[in-house]
Amino acid sequence: MTKIVVFDYGFGNVRSMVRALANLGADATLTSDYRQALEADGLVVPGVGAFAACVRGLRQVSGDRVIYDRIRADRPVLGVCVGLQIMFDLGLEHGENAQGLGLIGGTVAPLDAPVVPHMGWDTVQADPGTTLLRGIEDERFYYVHSYAAMNAEPADLSREQIDLDGVDQHVSWCEYGNSHFVAAYERGRIAATQFHPEKSGDAGAQLLRNWIASF
Ligand SMILES: NC(=O)CC[C@H](N)C(=O)O
Secondary structure (H helix, E strand, C coil): CCEEEEECCCCCCHHHHHHHHHHCCCEEEEECCHHHHHHCCEEEECCCCCHHHHHHHHHHCCHHHHHHHHHHCCCCEEEECHHHHCCEEEEEECCEEEECCCCEEEEEEECCCCCCCEEEEECCECCCCCCCCCCCCCCCEEEEECEEECCCEECCCHHHCCCCCCCCCEEEEEEECCEEEEEEEEECCEEEECCEHHHCHHHHHHHHHHHHHCC
């Protein structure tokens, strides 16, 4: 049975993620235990809340360290919503500039749209090389966010002794208001979605299946 840890750092609708994974037959555990999070087949980093608070919460339980250690060991990590956002270099939320994990080059900033938050079902413009969205490129997914990354660059992770040189990134996008933002990001074992797969019905379940099948 595939063991997946949903990382519990105090921020995230963790129960629905655990339930969604269990419904797929995975052995899903909610914990911040370093060893369990490191050794699991897959690690999900959920997130609901403000960027800076989430990064602080993650670091307080060494979530940053376990994520770097997993990527260095070629073990899959999936960030969801703020869990995607904090993978970027920088987050500008509620007037607070906070450093993220720097796994993805770019900045998280407010959406430019008449109505915020972007809340509800929306499409993705899937990258042709996507794994996460394979077979569900034309489906809709559930978003609830007021901030997003409008760009994404391959990060230099040598400072974390992580070598992803030559590993291409695959970025899928969504349009909302005047914003063209990162809907999903994939680069080696780094995977992340701005939308909530655990709240996106059958399409979200298939995305999680695609992720698990890539282990
Ligand atoms: N669902 C959320 O917590 C949203 C995350 C982030 N604070 C945003 O507004 O984009």
